[in-house]
Amino acid sequence: xxxxxxxxxxxxxxxxxxxxxALRHEGVEVCLHDRDDASLRLAxxxxxxxxxxSSEHTxxxxxxxxxxxxxxxxxxxxxxxxxxxxxxxxxxxxxxxHLVRRAAALGCDMTTFVPGHPMGGRERxxxxxxxxxxxxxxxxxxxxxxxxxxxxxxxxDELARRCGGRPIVMDAHDHDQAVALVSHxxxxxxxxxxxxxxxxxxxxxxLSGQGVRDVSRLAGGSPAMWTEIxxxxxxxxxxxxxxxxxxxHTLAQALRKVSAGDDPSADVVxxxxxxxxxxxxxxxxxxxxPATDYVVLPVVIPDxxxxxxxxxxxxxxxxxxxxxxxxxxxxxxxxxVAHLSVHPDSLASLSEGLAKRGWMVHTPPSDR
Amino acid sequence: xxxxxxxxxxxxxxxxxxxxxALRHEGVEVCLHDRDDASLRLAxxxxxxxxxxSSEHTxxxxxxxxxxxxxxxxxxxxxxxxxxxxxxxxxxxxxxxHLVRRAAALGCDMTTFVPGHPMGGRERxxxxxxxxxxxxxxxxxxxxxxxxxxxxxxxxDELARRCGGRPIVMDAHDHDQAVALVSHxxxxxxxxxxxxxxxxxxxxxxLSGQGVRDVSRLAGGSPAMWTEIxxxxxxxxxxxxxxxxxxxHTLAQALRKVSAGDDPSADVVxxxxxxxxxxxxxxxxxxxxPATDYVVLPVVIPDxxxxxxxxxxxxxxxxxxxxxxxxxxxxxxxxxVAHLSVHPDSLASLSEGLAKRGWMVHTPPSDR
Numbered sequence: 001x002x003x004x005x006x007x008x009x010x011x012x013x014x015x016x017x018x019x020x021x022a023l024r025h026e027g028v029e030v031c032l033h034d035r036d037d038a039s040l041r042l043a044x045x046x047x048x049x050x051x052x053x054s055s056e057h058t059x060x061x062x063x064x065x066x067x068x069x070x071x072x073x074x075x076x077x078x079x080x081x082x083x084x085x086x087x088x089x090x091x092x093x094x095x096x097x098h099l100v101r102r103a104a105a106l107g108c109d110m111t112t113f114v115p116g117h118p119m120g121g122r123e124r125x126x127x128x129x130x131x132x133x134x135x136x137x138x139x140x141x142x143x144x145x146x147x148x149x150x151x152x153x154x155x156x157d158e159l160a161r162r163c164g165g166r167p168i169v170m171d172a173h174d175h176d177q178a179v180a181l182v183s184h185x186x187x188x189x190x191x192x193x194x195x196x197x198x199x200x201x202x203x204x205x206x207l208s209g210q211g212v213r214d215v216s217r218l219a220g221g222s223p224a225m226w227t228e229i230x231x232x233x234x235x236x237x238x239x240x241x242x243x244x245x246x247x248x249h250t251l252a253q254a255l256r257k258v259s260a261g262d263d264p265s266a267d268v269v270x271x272x273x274x275x276x277x278x279x280x281x282x283x284x285x286x287x288x289x290p291a292t293d294y295v296v297l298p299v300v301i302p303d304x305x306x307x308x309x310x311x312x313x314x315x316x317x318x319x320x321x322x323x324x325x326x327x328x329x330x331x332x333x334x335x336x337v338a339h340l341s342v343h344p345d346s347l348a349s350l351s352e353g354l355a356k357r358g359w360m361v362h363t364p365p366s367d368r
Numbered sequence: 369x370x371x372x373x374x375x376x377x378x379x380x381x382x383x384x385x386x387x388x389x390a391l392r393h394e395g396v397e398v399c400l401h402d403r404d405d406a407s408l409r410l411a412x413x414x415x416x417x418x419x420x421x422s423s424e425h426t427x428x429x430x431x432x433x434x435x436x437x438x439x440x441x442x443x444x445x446x447x448x449x450x451x452x453x454x455x456x457x458x459x460x461x462x463x464x465x466h467l468v469r470r471a472a473a474l475g476c477d478m479t480t481f482v483p484g485h486p487m488g489g490r491e492r493x494x495x496x497x498x499x500x501x502x503x504x505x506x507x508x509x510x511x512x513x514x515x516x517x518x519x520x521x522x523x524x525d526e527l528a529r530r531c532g533g534r535p536i537v538m539d540a541h542d543h544d545q546a547v548a549l550v551s552h553x554x555x556x557x558x559x560x561x562x563x564x565x566x567x568x569x570x571x572x573x574x575l576s577g578q579g580v581r582d583v584s585r586l587a588g589g590s591p592a593m594w595t596e597i598x599x600x601x602x603x604x605x606x607x608x609x610x611x612x613x614x615x616x617h618t619l620a621q622a623l624r625k626v627s628a629g630d631d632p633s634a635d636v637v638x639x640x641x642x643x644x645x646x647x648x649x650x651x652x653x654x655x656x657x658p659a660t661d662y663v664v665l666p667v668v669i670p671d672x673x674x675x676x677x678x679x680x681x682x683x684x685x686x687x688x689x690x691x692x693x694x695x696x697x698x699x700x701x702x703x704x705v706a707h708l709s710v711h712p713d714s715l716a717s718l719s720e721g722l723a724k725r726g727w728m729v730h731t732p733p734s735d736r
Contacts, residue, residue: 119577131666139575168574178572181564186583191644192615193557196549196608198647204546206536207507208651209487214582215554216648223641231634234627240564241620245613247560252609259602266599273591276559279566280584283576298499306684308693312677322676325693 002158004028008052008064008085010076012036012043015092015118016067017130020048022163025132031055046130052085060084063155066091070232074102081109088155090116094179095232096143096172110147114156115172117141117179118165133164140165143172180236187226188237189244190218247272295347297340300360311338311359318353320346370526372396376420376432376453378444380411383460383486384435385498388416390531393500399423414498420453428452431523434459438600442470449477456523458484462547463600464511464540478515482524483540485509485547486533501532508533511540548604555594556605557612558586615640663715665708668728679706679727686721688714 005028009020012034020030020043030049034040044051064086068076070093077089089112093099096115104110119141120134140160144153153169160167170178194216197205230237254268301307315322324341342350355361373396377388380402388398388411398417402408408419432454436444438461445457457480461467464483472478487509488502508528512521521537528535538546562584565573598605622636669675683690692709710718723729 119575133666133668138577141575168571170571174569174571175575178568178575181568181572182576182580185564186561186580188616188619188640189557189561190579190583191641192612192619193554194645194647195615195640195643196553196611196647197650198643200546200549200650201542203536203538203542204549205650205652207487207509207543207546208550209506211558211586212550212554213651214585215558216644216651217582218579219641219644219648221641221645223638223645226641227634227638230623230637231626234623238620238623238627241616241623243564244560245616245620247563248556248609248613248616251556251560252606252613255598255602255606255609258599259606266595269598270591270595272556272563273559273587273589273594275563275566276584276587277562277589277591279562279564280587282565282568282573283581283584284573298501300501306680308690309677309680309684312674312680316674316677325676 002154004062004155004158004162006031006057006061007159008033008061008080009049010034010052010064010066010080010085011068012039012048013067014130014134015120016065017043017046017048018120018132018134019065019067019092019118019159019163021046021130021132022135023159024048026162028162031057031061043130048130061086063088063090063159065089065159070095070099070228073099074106074108077103077113078106078108081112087112088152089113090142090156090159092116092118093232094183094229096141096175098176098232100143100145100172104145110145111149112152113145114148114152115143115145116156116160117143117175118160118163119183120165135160136164138165140167141175141178142167142169143175144169145172176233177236180233180240184230184233184237185240185244187218187221188230188241190216194219295342295344297342297347297351297354297361299338299340299354301338308338311354314354314357314359315340315350317357318346318349320350320353370522372430372523372526372530374399374425374429375527376401376429376448377417377435378402378420378432378448378453379435379437380407380416381435382498383488383502384433385411385414385416386488386500386502387433387435387460387486387527387531389414389498389500390503391527392416394530396530399425399429411498416498429454431456431458431527433457433527438463438467438596441467442474442476445471445481446474446476449480455480456520457481458510458524458527460484460486461600462551462597464509464543466544466600468511468513468540472513478513479517480520481513482516482520483511483513484524484528485511485543486528486531487551488533503528504532506533508535509543509546510535510537511543512537513540544601545604548601548608552598552601552605553608553612555586555589556598556609558584562587663710663712665710665715665719665722665729667706667708667722669706676706679722682722682725682727683708683718685725686714686717688718688721 007023007028008031009016010033012032020032023030024047031052032040032043032049033052040051064080066073066077066089073091073093081089094117096117100115118135120138142156157167251269251272254265257265299311301311320342322340322342325338351361375391375396376399377384378401380400388400391398392415399420400408400411400417401420412419432448434441434445434457441459441461449457462485468483486503488506510524525535619637619640622633625633667679669679688710690708690710694707719729
C-alpha cells in the first residue's frame, strides 16, 4: 500500500478543507496553508489540520494538494515545488489542459505533478461548507502528464481513495472534453434556460413544477466561479454549444413549419426528443455501475414530527432497505407523500407490510 | 359551496384516472368512459369509478372532464356536449389556445366549457401510473373563454380544489406563454443537452455528477407525447428558443474571444450566468409561497435496514419536523449520508439532539 502519512493542503476553500477533513478522519496528518488568514483559521477550527507554518516537520510531505483558484494554481504549484513542500503534487482545478500548459510554461517539475479533479462540487463555497464526505463515491479524475512518474500517480490515486473518491485515470484533453459535456454544458444550459424566466409574468411562474426546478438548479451556482471554469475550457465548450444551437435552431424551424401547416415537420421535433432520451440513458447510475431500476412506493403520511420515524419503523419490520426517499408536501394540507425507492424484489413485502400496519400505500406504477 | 355530486371522466389515462381516484376519495360519484376497453377496465379495477355505459343515471352530470389526447379533445368535447353528458365541461390538455380555437370551429358550446390544465404530470403514462394525490398542491390552470359562464367556472374551480389542486385562473394566451417558459422550454432544453451525450466516450459519462442528472431528467419523458405538446404550442415556443439561441450564440462567441486572448469577453459569460441565477430565484417555493430557505443537515448513517428509522426516531425526540430528506449512497462503502432539511430555527436542536444520541452530524454550511 502506498504510504500516505502526511499531506499538505494549500488553499482551504470548500475543496481543500473537505479533502483535509476526509484525510483527518483517516488518521492522516494534515498541514494547511492559505494566504487568507481567516480562511486558514476557520479550517483549523473545523479540525481540518494544523497550520503548515507551525508544523515541526522539516522534510517534504508525501503529497501536497494545490486547492487554490485555477488562475493562481500554476504559480502556487511552482513556489511549493521550489520550497520542496512535498514529494508529489496534485491540484483540484476543473479544467486540466489549460493548467498543465501554464504550469509547464512556468517551469514546474512535471514528473512529480499529477493533475487531478475531484468531482464533489456543491452550490456553496468556503471552508464552512466543507464536508469530509464530499467525495464519497464521486468520480475523481487523475490526468497524469506524459512526464508524471508511476510513483507520483500511485500516491495521488491513494489520496483520492482515502478521501472516498473513485479515481478515473484519463488524458487531460479527454477530461476537458468530458467535463465540457457532463458538467460545463449542463451548467450553461441551466443558466440560459433560467435567464428566460426574467421576462416571465409572476402568474407564469406560479405554474412552475418540478421540471423547471430540476433544470434550473445548477443556475444557482456562483457566477464568478463558473465564469472562471467555463472560460478555461473555452474551446471544447464553444464547439458543444455550436451543436446545441444547431439542434435548437432546427427545432424552432420545425415548430414554425408545423405551425404553418407542415405536419411532417413534427418528426424533426420527435427526432430531437428521441435523441435526448437515448443520451440520458447513457448516464451511469448513482452507484457507479449501470443505473439500477428501483421501484417507487408512494405512501401518504401526516405532515408532523415523528411520522417518518413511524413509517421507517414499519419498513424496518418488513426488513426492507429503503434505497432512497423523497417527500412531497401539500400546501395547506396536513399530509405529505413519501416516495420510497426499493429494489423491485422488496416491493411486495414493503407494500404489504406497510398496508398491514395501516399506512395508505398507493398502487405502484407498473409501466415505464 | 358549489355542488359536485357526480362527474364523468372521458379518457382513463394517467390524468383522467388520477382525477377520478381523487374524486372517489372525496366521495364523489364518478362515471368513466374510454374508447379503449382495456384502459377503461383497468381504471374501474383501480376503483376510479363505474363505466358510464352501466350508469343508471339519465340526467347530465355536474361536470365532464375531457382527458383524452389533445388531438382528439375538441371532437370528444363536441360529441359529449351533443349527448348532454354534463352541465359543465373542462379538459386537461397542456396547451390551450390551439384547443379553444379548434373547439370553437367545431361549434362547441363555449358557455359551458372551461378549459383547464392540471399540472401534475409524471414520466409515466396510463391508468396504472395514476395516483389520487397526483395534483396535491400542484397548480391547476383554469382558462375560461370569453363566453364561459361564472357558474361553469365555479364548478371547474371546485373540481380542481376537490382534487387537491391549486386553481389559477388565467387567460389561455397567457397560459400558453407561461407553459412555453416553465414547462416546454425546460423539456426541450433537457433533450437538447442530453442529445449531446450520444457523442460522448464512456469515460466521459463516468464523470457524470448530480448536475447532469438533474438537467437531463425531463429528457426521459415520452417523445411521442411531448412532440404533440410542443407542436401545439409551436409559436410561443419558437420565440423562446430564438432568445435562448441568441444567448448561447453570444456565449460561444465570447468563449472563443477569451480563448483568443480577449479577457474582457469573460464579462459576457458572467452576465449570462448572473441572469440565470436571477431568473432561477423567481421560481416560487414548493409550498406555493416564496421559497423557504431550509437548512440542510448531513448525517452519516449505516446503509442498512432500520438506520433511517432510528435516525428519524432521534429527530422526533428533538421534536423537529424534517421538511425534506435525500440520501447519498457510497458505492462499496457501508455508509450513506442523509441530508435532512429543516427550518433554520430547528437546526440547532436537531443537530444537538442527534449528536447527543451518537449520530455523526456534519457542521452545516453557514454561507451561500
